[in-house]
Amino acid sequence: MAIAKAERLMNLALCLLGTRRPLSKRELRESIEAYVEAFGPGGGAPLGPDQPASGSDDAFNRMFERDKDDLRELGLVIETVESLDGEVGYLARRDSNRLPPITLDAEEAAALGLAAKVWQQARLAGAASGALQKLRAAGLPEDVDPYEAHSALEPRIPVHEAAFEPLMLACRDRRPVVFEYRKATAAHPETRHVEPWALECWRGHWYLAGFDRDRGAERVFRLSRITGKVRSRAGRFTAPVPDVVTVRETVAGWAGETADRSALIRLRAGAGYPLRAKATAVRELGDGWDELEIPYGHGLDAWLVEFGPDVVVLEPAELRADVVDRLRAVAKG
């Protein structure tokens, strides 16, 4: 039976952490049971009669490289050292792998415990619990259950978009990407070449900010509109990454929350609570209608149409015409 990957990775990690001198690939191959079992002893050691010839070296090398990458992924700093006779050795030095001293009290520990549970994305959920486990090993207090003793809140960060993980890694590693993107009102996606800067979740949706190479300018993309795979591109970023990336402000602008004008409407008494909540002025007309002054930003026309015959737009004429236009389209069916 093949030896489980976790056992192999664990042994490799313990070997690299336990050694004081660099270990060669051959030494590691000979001392880790999983490698011996899969590939036999390497480096010219005699093979048994039923072992295939040493074509397994390539397979071993590939697995060894992947295993090192996996260990680096979970935070291990592995150094590569070349000795005088040209042989390459590996080790994970204690001082570059040790967690600096950190002392957290019970309240701080409980708060972090709550935070570590909010991710719903497999990779980040695993990474957050991994962080907490390392802190536990370093003595993080554990006698407080964050759910029992603290708030009744269960915050969750939703991640439904398949594009999230590749974009997160591309932002982390500053790698350019290419993907198909369908704009809100476009029937067909177009290819976009982007230098990804940052991801932000706002109102439950994920957005990417980055430099759009085709447009030569900063753009914000909504992850749910990315169709197909996100592919990495070779090479570096060509545009400077700004110190502060503002995703939310851009999205709020699309959302019509940067209203700079105001509109006057008539609203049936008792109807349209959210319009009232936004109104800057309300006047009762006494005939079953109220007159409201409300902020006028992008998209107000579509929102007002939702209230059907309970809303009449008085001013400005432009907004009134937009609303009438929309109503006519619905009335025609």
Add this chain to the structure above:
Amino acid sequence: MAGKPVRPTSAIDQTRRMLSLVTYLRERPGARIEDVARAFGVTEDELVSDLDVLPMCGTSFRGGDLLDIDTDGERIWWHNPAALGADAAEPLRLAADEATALLVAARAVATLPGLRESDRQALLRATAKVEAAAGEAAGASSRLSVTFESEGGVFADVDRAISERRRLWIRYYSPARDEVTEREIDPIRLVSVGHTYVEAWCRRSEARRTFRLDRVAEIKILDEPSAPPEVELRDLSEALVQPAAEDPEVVIEVGPGGRWVAEYYPHDSAEELADGGLRITLRTPDPASLKRLALRLGRDGRITAPPELADSARRAAREALAAYDGIEAVAAGRAPAVPVGPAVQDGQDDRQEQTR
């Protein structure tokens, strides 16, 4: 829909956990399985599977010993802790992804307006300490951020009512009916998925309901104790509204400008149409609640079934147009309006959208 991890994380997660586990167990001879599983946020079964692997591990290079760790089913014993040198058992530094995952989540939770002030302070202190301990690994965490939305005052009252087990009175806005109703609810828990909701037993409808906090117009904590019936908590992470198979079917045909409907409404199918639009089929217990959507769509789409729903939207539009007859005469001669795409409205339903 579901974001699948591009590679299996389990072996990496297990290795990461076992590395921390050896450090932890070395300090705690005879640790109880139950306690260790809780401290590590895993089930007892997962922990036991780690304990099955650990005796196969060690610094086996040149005759080092394997870890002699075993359990009697209740406690964990490590018979040769010296098998791992003291410095090989030190806590490991945080990886970039680990620092990012924990710091981004902690910063997000700290933005929750209803969080108790003492909890927020604790979280901010902890975040600063973790940032310092993570060092360079914390750098990439600025490339990811999350903001939770919630109404501070309402949140604090709901949170208090839950911990004191008291009933709440609310005035709640229902966008489907465009009306504000008064209800008494027995709160069960707060859930934050994009927006923040309270799950509660609604005494008016005698059913479990979720209420979005930004639609609560007014709230009071009552003196009566809260007594929600014992109900099994559902996983609300995928969708708060879970339509039933027997719910009536609604068919919406949209043009390219109405494709956003498929992003905001959970649906059974979305079929591509020749003009770049979609035919969306969904189920809802209350089709009348979609009249607002029909009105909002304008020329970007229409509801084709059930016919009563399509009729009611047409009637509402005609009735609304009648009010403009007098006003429109004044504006006659004006150029036709340029159609504007749909837009997000604060506090509006989930049918929000924006163009760019």
